[in-house]
Amino acid sequence: MKSNKLALAALLxxxxxxxxxxxxxxxxxTTAGTDGRTEIVLQPGERDFVMTEMRGLLAATQEIMEGASQNDAQRIVKAARGAGMAGAADVNPALMVKLPVEFKKLAMGMHGDMDEIAKAGESGKPVPELLKMTSSALAKCVACHQAWQIKAGS
Ligand code: HEC
Incomplete structure (x- = not known):
């Protein structure tokens, strides 16, 4: 009887x-944000890491636009590849667990889109098509920014 109870307690x-x-x-x-969004609480160093990645994404987006304005598919390929999945691979596990699953889904979706843009550019897809794909990828940036904030805490 006693061991049964113990087993039940262990199971529970x-x-x-x-x-x-x-x-x-x-x-x-996460916690409630200051403006209706949900706030992700990270250590200051982790927040800096994510924000540095973000500024890299903005720079990559600008490079893609620049490439498109010069009809330079190779420039688009290079910028999109830099914003792809490979760049996201070195996020440390302690930070990973603090990010909500929906956030990670959007992030991975966006990085995957960037890889697709690079592949499409390499396979000779015309620049307007690459721009259209970029626009869809940017919709994920917009969606994520609408939903989340990042606060430095502990
Ligand atoms: C998975 C979610 C997510 C995706 C996808 C995402 N961001 Fe962000 N980004 C955030 C959050 C959250 C913040 C912080 C917002 C806040 O605290 O108000 C941020 C901040 C930024 C900042 C401010 C950086 C700084 O130093 O202050 C820039 C620039 C930025 N993002 C650009 C982009 C661009 C460009 C893309 C797409 C190519 C993108 N982000 C995709 C979540 C995301």
Missing amino acids: LWVITIAVFAWFFIRGN
Whole structure:
């Protein structure tokens, strides 16, 4: 009887652990934001890392526009590749778990789109088509910025 109860308690503990883990996995380290968006709370260094990535994305977007204005597909390819999945691979796991699952989905979707733009450019797709793909990728930047803020905390 006693060992049965112990087994039940162990099972319960296990279920609670999984549930807490799943809760954090889905929500990340978030709280209500200051302007209706949801705020992701990161350490100052982590926030700096993400913001540096963001400024890199803006620079890549500008490069894509510049390439398009000069009808230079290779320039578009290079800029899009730089904003692709490879650049996102070195995010450290401690930061990863703080990011909500929806945020990661949008981020990965956007990086994947950039890789697709690079591939399309390499395979000779015309510049207007590359621009159209860029516009769809930018819709993910817009959607993410509408939903989240990032605050430096602990
Ligand atoms: C998965 C979500 C997400 C995606 C995708 C995303 N961003 Fe951001 N970005 C954010 C958040 C959150 C902030 C911080 C906003 C705040 O705290 O008000 C931010 C901030 C920025 C900043 C400000 C950087 C600074 O130093 O202050 C720039 C610029 C930026 N993003 C550009 C982009 C561009 C360009 C793209 C797309 C090519 C993009 N972002 C895609 C979430 C995202």
